Amino acid sequence: MNDEEYMKLAILEAKKAFEKDEVPIGAILVMQHKIIAKAYNQVELMNDSTAHAEIIALTSAYNYLGSKYLPEATLYVTVEPCLMCCGALYWSKIGKIVFGAYDEKNSYRKSTGTVNPFHPKTEIVGGILEDECAQLMKDFFKKLR
Secondary structure, eight states: OOHHHHHHHHHHHHHHHHHTTSOOOEEEEEETTEEEEEEEOOHHHHTOTTOOHHHHHHHHHHHHHTOSOOTTEEEEEEEOOOHHHHHHHHHHTOSEEEEEEOOTTTSTHHHHTTSOOSOTTOEEEOOTTHHHHHHHHHHHHHHHO
């Protein structure tokens, strides 16, 4: 599978969040071409502001692998990570982060600017299926109004 195919699976997770009135962000963690974790935002469900898709996927992967580092893993997430998730991803030493939609309002770049807050060895790829990922967010917030 390629980045677009994995991102489509992350979009399916985001749609689960959408259906549960959560901000529609989904994440898939892949290692050696195997999905090791799936997650979607559960902030409202868990009444926990840290229950972002990325955090839940990381915790699931750590439990699955029995390890606290993921240097050989790739995270596919539908929206650019926020600063909180960025910190968690830094400590995971994740190998690669692939995101869909850019988020000028809430992404890590709002606080860090051009400084890369991820682990120095982490590769970052943005804009994969960007329109599809962004449309989910637009539809969600339009529904709220």
